[in-house]
Amino acid sequence: MELKQSVIAITGAGRGLGQMMAITLAHAGAELALIDVDEDALVDTKKQCNMLGVKALSYGVDITKENDVERTFSDIVTDFGQLNGLVNNAGILRDGLLVKVKEGEVSKLSLEQFNSVINVNLTGTFLCGRETALQMINGGHKGVIINISSVARAGNIGQSNYAASKAAVATLAMTWGKELARYGIRAAAIAPGVIETDMTRQMKPVARERLEKMVPVGRMGQAQEIAETVKFIFENEYVNARVFEVDGGISM
Known part of the structure; x- marks a missing residue:
């Protein structure tokens, strides 16, 4: 898919991985529909995308609310045309x-x-994916849906809810890729490993060192590396119904 002037919606775009994805896609010329439950958090992301010369609009929405998600994706098409x-x-x-x-x-x-975790991570993903597919088909546009999973999808102590949700969204991407291909819609998932975030940067040095030693490549991943994987999936037309583990070899 040619990213220049394509319209891409990103949930959780206010900070962290979502913000880096938006900026990376903006560099490639994509227009962005930025979604977050905290619309104030989108101000900086929107500003940075606009500075790169692309159209970016923000939408404050709770993705667990079906009516709000339906309305938001309808508004996105009205605002961008596709x-x-x-x-x-x-x-x-x-x-x-x-x-x-x-x-x-x-x-x-x-x-x-x-x-609480299932509702956001799984139900929210389902609702946004469904409405995206609906809008693409109604508009006669091909497209791509990417779900962000996690290496925790294989199971992790203390994360029954999170691991279950991330296994499910990976499976949704596999299912959607097979179901929607007939309409020219591809789907895939990314399962990040340990990624450098504000939280990991605040860890005690000894705890951080222990965590890094668990990763075969010897370091945490960078948000940019996940964002570049997102860009690759959008641009490579033969990628469909697959889960990409971007984890430095730490897969569980």
Whole structure:
């Protein structure tokens, strides 16, 4: 897909990976529909994209709300005239052991804590992917949907909700790639490993060093490396229904 003047929607675009994806795609000439539950967080992302000479608009929306997602993607097509791609990047963490024994008392992971992650990471991805496909088909446009998964999809201690959600969004991408190819719509997923973020930069040096030693290449990944993988998937027309593990070899 030619990125120049294509319209790409990115969820969770206010900071971190989402912001870097937006800037990278803006460098390639794409126009951006920037989505985040915190619209104020989108101000800097939008400004940086606009400075690169591309159209970028922000949309404050809770992606777990079906009516809001439907309205937002309809608005995107009205505002830009088309929709050619989506990066389902928005996600949250609320870690906790399934059950935990402390001083003889057994506590359990609450349904609310489990569902809070599933609702954003999985239901939100489903809703945004569905509405993107609908708008592409109605508009007669080919396109690409990319879901951001994680190496945690293989299972990780204390992450029943997160791991389940990230396994599911990878499977959704595989399914959509097969279902939607007849309409000229490709789908894929990226499963990042340990990526340098504001949180990891605040870790104690000894904890950071221990984490880096777990990665065969000996370092954390950079947001730019994930963003470049997003760009590659958009541009390579033969990529479909696959999960790309960008993790320095740490796959679980």
